[in-house]
Amino acid sequence: MKQNSGYKTRQKEKILQYLIDHPSQHITVQDISRHLSEDGFSVGTATIYRQLDQLVSDGTIRKYTIDNRTGACYEYLPDTKECHRHFHLKCMQCETLYHVTCEQLSQLETHILEHHGFQIDQSKTVLYGVCQSCREKIK
């Protein structure tokens, strides 16, 4: 996992760099396409899709979709060791990523492993929802 597969091309580099420069955000294929064009380095849509697929397979980025949004989103996953010690909570409103260390979460991990036989990978897991300040805004 996380071993760059394939050749190192300029397109691939640019795409990944854009994702790294915008961590914890809902990046779409369109965003990447638009950004690279503005940068004077247009990349074909098909290439973007193909590279993103590869990055997802490598475990470098994550792909997900958000309802009432059209198209998939991609997000760079930081690889720092600290990230294995806590969970990520991501607000779908303001896009903030919260890093949470919590006994309850550790217990959950143990429970899921012991009772469901499933070993959770904290670094890859993101809990989606709405944070406090955004919930207050809505009211």
Next chain:
Amino acid sequence: MKQNSGYKTRQKEKILQYLIDHPSQHITVQDISRHLSEDGFSVGTATIYRQLDQLVSDGTIRKYTIDNRTGACYEYLPDTKECHRHFHLKCMQCETLYHVTCEQLSQLETHILEHHGFQIDQSKTVLYGVCQSCREKIK
């Protein structure tokens, strides 16, 4: 919420019945379309989408998307509130998606809300890791 809006038509009835007959499953528009055709009661795709939208608004069913899947999924929500509380566990090895209902997970949701002010959206959240059978294969 949960009050059937609009007219009662045969199409609507058939669509909802199919969802009720397949609780806790990832039903797609195609599934419904195919099933109804086989039943000798074809319904136009546009109608299915329109009815599903209405059922989602009513709160009768839930709409969500799954990564690496094309198209949205729908799911009937049984009346009891607790029953539709479940999370998704996805194995990064075999890509299987597990559908888990678990008291511990519900407690976690409550805990995160009360202690961290964060309202988790289960339909968007997927816990990544490795499932039991894949862990056994590795050893």
Next chain:
DNA sequence: TTGCGTGCAAAGGTTTTGCATGGCA
């Protein structure tokens, strides 16, 4: 009868694929 529901076809998006060409190793 009134007005929503339905079907069909067309339109609007997103994502994938085929194929010739280009570029990394």
Next chain:
DNA sequence: TGCCATGCAAAACCTTTGCACGCAA
């Protein structure tokens, strides 16, 4: 040089929309 990567365009999908007709209330 051997292969993978890229671009372009076409194709394949999913979902929405417009419109005339059908049907529930």
